Amino acid sequence: MTNPDDQFDELMRRSLHDEAEQVQPADGLHQIQARVRDQHKPAVRRPWLLTAGAAVVGTAAAIGAFTMLGNDGPATKDAEVAGPADSTKTVTGPVPASQLPTAAPATPEPTLAPTEAPKVAPTPRGKVEQVTSKAVPVYWLGKTAGVDTGAGVRLYRTWAQIKGRPAYEALRLMTSGKSVDPDYSSPWQGSAVSSVTRADGLITVDFKVLPRQQLAPAVANMAAQQLVYTVQGAMDVTGPVQVTVQGEPVTRLFGVDTAQPLSRAQALDVQAFIWVTYPENGTIVRAPLKVSGIAAAHEASLNYRITANKTGQLIAEGSTQTTEAYKLTPYSFTVTKLPAGEYTLEIFEISMEDGRQTSTDTKTFYVR
Structure with a gap:
């Protein structure tokens, strides 16, 4: 489900349908065969x-990345869980336009080794996300230039072809820090994702390890939005995101307060x-x-x-x-x-x- 108040993705889908057909993979990238559900x-x-x-579009300094969102996503009776699959693989390279979400751009991504994390058992509130092959969005931070205000970084989106549990694999890529575009980076590098669950409209991302670095508040907010945009895009849902470590809520992330679930900021802000x-x-x-x-x-x-x-x-x-x-x-x-x-x-x-x-x-x- 897309956010009806955020027109960015829809605009991109409408404008890029024809262009993405031009992609011809470079050597070693021709194995991509994505299948993407509607969207x-x-x-x-x-x-x-x-x-x-x-300046009329506002400033990144006013990001509401850490505000609580009571129930902005669709509630679900059957919670969804994304975790390590029995056998997963992330393939890189341009994704054929006919197999992307409508008009999504093709983007090469680095290959990660099959996950070695343990299986995620079903819980009373949900079920294990099904392994599938699809293109998923992965967001990165890129530096701004020529301005002394704001966070100094903003979000850029790439697409990656994965085989496995979409949200889990997208976050594995995001935390790897291995974007093929040298202008992109991830402060999440070094962390380890355990699972992604969704129940009653709340998405919970559980980590085995989180980064210990401290960031300026505005940059930390952007890093939080990097996580929110990536996991929501991969799951094709909206809703607040709760970060936990080994099942325990995280009250501080990159040095800022994250006691409340993270909501999705407006596109122009981030x-x-x-x-x-x-x-x-x-x-x-x-x-x-x-x-x-x-x-x-x-x-x-x-x-x-x-x-x-x-x-x-x-x-x-x-x-x-x-x-x-x-x-x-x-x-x-x-x-x-x-x-x-x-x-x-x-x-x-x-x-x-x-x-x-x-x-x-x-x-x-x-x-x-």
């Missing part, structure tokens, strides 16, 4: 400072302001290339640049528009002339205050 070197490396004119959704990092494509993504831009205006990684030659540049200013809405444009080679794509805004390049998102891709 280099850039001049400026990453991300996502909304320009001064976009997600990056410019996303390139196609091509994904490391993707092999053929010309003409149709670039697509989602952005919240001042006056709906974005700029792009494509450079050849080998020579540094500027291949293409120009501007494009989102469908609506200051809101996370789709954009797309087509580049017709791209000889075979390796390229870096940059999508960015130009600050109206001082002309700086801001909110940059970059992808490395290959033309065959």
